[in-house]
Amino acid sequence: MTLPAIRISGVTKRYGALQALGGVDLEIEQGEFFGLLGPNGAGKTTLISALAGLVRPDGGTLEVMGHDVVSDYRNARRRLGVVPQELVFDPFFSVREMLRIQSGYFGIRGNDDWIDEILANLDLTAKAHQNMRALSGGMKRRVLVAQALVHRPPVIVLDEPTAGVDVELRQGLWQFIRKLNRDGHTIVLTTHYLEEAETLCGRIAMLKGGRVVALDSTANLLQRFATHTLSVRVERPEIAASLGGVNGEAGWMEFAFESYHEVEPLLARLRETGAGLIEMRLGEPDLERVFVEVMHSA
Amino acid sequence: MPEVSQQPRQPAELPPVGREVPLAGFRTLLYKEVLRFWKVAFQTVAAPVLNAVLFLLIFAHVLDRHVTGYGEVDYTAFLVPGLAMMSLLQNAFANSSSSLIQSKITGNIVFVLLPPLSYREFYSAYVIASVLRGLFVGAGVLLVSIPFVHLPLAHPLWILAFGVLGGAFLGSLGVIAGIQADKFDQLAAFQNFLIMPLTMLSGVFYSIHSLPPLWQDVSHANPFFYMIDGFRYGFFGQSDVSPWLSLAVVGFCFVALAVLTLAMLARGYKLRA
Numbered sequence: 001m002t003l004p005a006i007r008i009s010g011v012t013k014r015y016g017a018l019q020a021l022g023g024v025d026l027e028i029e030q031g032e033f034f035g036l037l038g039p040n041g042a043g044k045t046t047l048i049s050a051l052a053g054l055v056r057p058d059g060g061t062l063e064v065m066g067h068d069v070v071s072d073y074r075n076a077r078r079r080l081g082v083v084p085q086e087l088v089f090d091p092f093f094s095v096r097e098m099l100r101i102q103s104g105y106f107g108i109r110g111n112d113d114w115i116d117e118i119l120a121n122l123d124l125t126a127k128a129h130q131n132m133r134a135l136s137g138g139m140k141r142r143v144l145v146a147q148a149l150v151h152r153p154p155v156i157v158l159d160e161p162t163a164g165v166d167v168e169l170r171q172g173l174w175q176f177i178r179k180l181n182r183d184g185h186t187i188v189l190t191t192h193y194l195e196e197a198e199t200l201c202g203r204i205a206m207l208k209g210g211r212v213v214a215l216d217s218t219a220n221l222l223q224r225f226a227t228h229t230l231s232v233r234v235e236r237p238e239i240a241a242s243l244g245g246v247n248g249e250a251g252w253m254e255f256a257f258e259s260y261h262e263v264e265p266l267l268a269r270l271r272e273t274g275a276g277l278i279e280m281r282l283g284e285p286d287l288e289r290v291f292v293e294v295m296h297s298a
Numbered sequence: 299m300p301e302v303s304q305q306p307r308q309p310a311e312l313p314p315v316g317r318e319v320p321l322a323g324f325r326t327l328l329y330k331e332v333l334r335f336w337k338v339a340f341q342t343v344a345a346p347v348l349n350a351v352l353f354l355l356i357f358a359h360v361l362d363r364h365v366t367g368y369g370e371v372d373y374t375a376f377l378v379p380g381l382a383m384m385s386l387l388q389n390a391f392a393n394s395s396s397s398l399i400q401s402k403i404t405g406n407i408v409f410v411l412l413p414p415l416s417y418r419e420f421y422s423a424y425v426i427a428s429v430l431r432g433l434f435v436g437a438g439v440l441l442v443s444i445p446f447v448h449l450p451l452a453h454p455l456w457i458l459a460f461g462v463l464g465g466a467f468l469g470s471l472g473v474i475a476g477i478q479a480d481k482f483d484q485l486a487a488f489q490n491f492l493i494m495p496l497t498m499l500s501g502v503f504y505s506i507h508s509l510p511p512l513w514q515d516v517s518h519a520n521p522f523f524y525m526i527d528g529f530r531y532g533f534f535g536q537s538d539v540s541p542w543l544s545l546a547v548v549g550f551c552f553v554a555l556a557v558l559t560l561a562m563l564a565r566g567y568k569l570r571a
């Protein structure tokens with residue numbers, strides 16, 4: 001049996017009166033594309049920071065590829081690449097200098113071939129000799145990703161990597177991250193774009209108040225929590241309401257249902273009662289709905 | 299968008315990149331810290347040298363006939379090593395403290411906190427870079443002074459010993475200040491209310507034998523006095539106190555401060571919350 005890429009056991013962290021992490025247990029397998037979701041203040045960044053050694057937990061243990069992040073931090077950090085949430089850079093250096101320096105911090109010299117490959121994949125080759133100050137926000141974000149990869153870590157954590165990033169860059173970035181995942185890197189992603197998490201992540205953990213409140217495969221979460229919806233626009237909304245419809249957006253009435261078998265009888269009843277169907281559309285379950293339900297019920 | 303990967307993939311073996319080099323982390327951080335000040339050497343080396351030369355021109359002209367140094371030693375000659383050491387100390391402090399606070403405020407400190415660098419490597423790199431900047435500035439002051447004054451070199455090793463040890467002491471103090479301060483004005487307070495008075499009142503501009511007894515006693519409690527006095531001994535072979543006493547005081551102060559700084563870094567004080 002292979003070691004988990006990340007093992008988190010009973011991790012607690014308190015800042016004064018605030019319990020940032022209240023006993024988090026989590027295991028992420030090697031090769032997973034894992035999503036860590038939660039509202040602001042849920043503890044996502046604190047958990048990632050504890051994993052990266054930026055925050056010292058009050059209790060519990062964290063391991064990266066079997067190496068404890070406190071007692072065996074050198075081996076743990078060599079196996080971890082973190083893309084921080086804040087758009088930070090060192091204004092003294094060019095992109096290539098920065099990547100060489102970052103490689104050196106990880107004990108590696110002479111990895112220009114790999115640096116060139118990262119630069120090409122992130123469309124940064126033309127900017128390699130530019131000073132960091134001269135780059136746009138999107139370019140700086142790419143350099144942050146490149147810096148996290150210089151030592152080719154088996155585990156990559158991306159903390160809100162697409163915040164404030166335009167669509168083109170976002171798609172390019174995901175294409176590259178998917179490629180890394182295919183090559184064998186374990187990816188852990190936090191994002192507020194739930195659509196991204198739904199599309200990319202095979203498994204998702206949801207955090208609230210420093211605790212894991214949901215943990216399952218994306219498919220199971222969608223199946224377990226979310227329902228389909230039938231939205232209708234009718235001449236007599238009061239009839240639709242009497243049949244269990246609830247007010248949706250701009251005059252639409254929404255019916256929730258578990259299975260498509262329920263659609264036909266519902267449409268028949270709308271016709272029989274003279275509701276006067278004008279328009280209709282079906283809604284698939286999505287992670288946003290799951291997220292809202294989980295957060296409300298937790 | 300691509301399809302969801304529902305199952306973890308069987309992880310492939312990731313080939314290593316580059317070659318692992320012993321102590322590469324420490325050496326890279328040291329290189330980065332030296333490059334950081336060297337890239338702006340006009341501001342970090344040339345400007346302090348110019349400041350010291352202005353001090354030299356003004357003080358030597360105004361005080362030459364009023365202040366005594368060591369017996370027959372010309373006042374201007376007496377002044378130059380003091381100015382060189384003062385500049386060395388101030389710039390060693392400025393290097394580590396400004397680098398750390400800039401990194402903290404801009405957030406790029408994460409680039410050195412995420413890699414597998416030990417706190418000893420972190421400390422050594424920042425302090426050695428500070429010593430190097432201090433030595434560059436000190437040497438610059440001495441070089442620029444050549445046209446103005448003839449300086450003997452009685453004991454060059456003492457010059458080097460006090461230059462390195464004094465720079466390391468101030469470099470450590472800079473690490474503490476850089477970690478402790480959250481804003482630039484807090485760092486400026488450290489510089490203006492601690493470093494500046496202690497260097498100015500350390501005998502840079504006069505021999506403490508010219509002071510009243512009370513102020514002589516006060517000066518003996520100032521570790522900067524021993525750094526300046528020992529450094530000056532290397533040039534003239536004369537000093538206010540024995541160079542061995544100065545070496546012991548400066549050495550003790552450095553070791554005590556190094557232990558304190560390392561303890562702060564080991565705890566992750568203000569760096570690893």
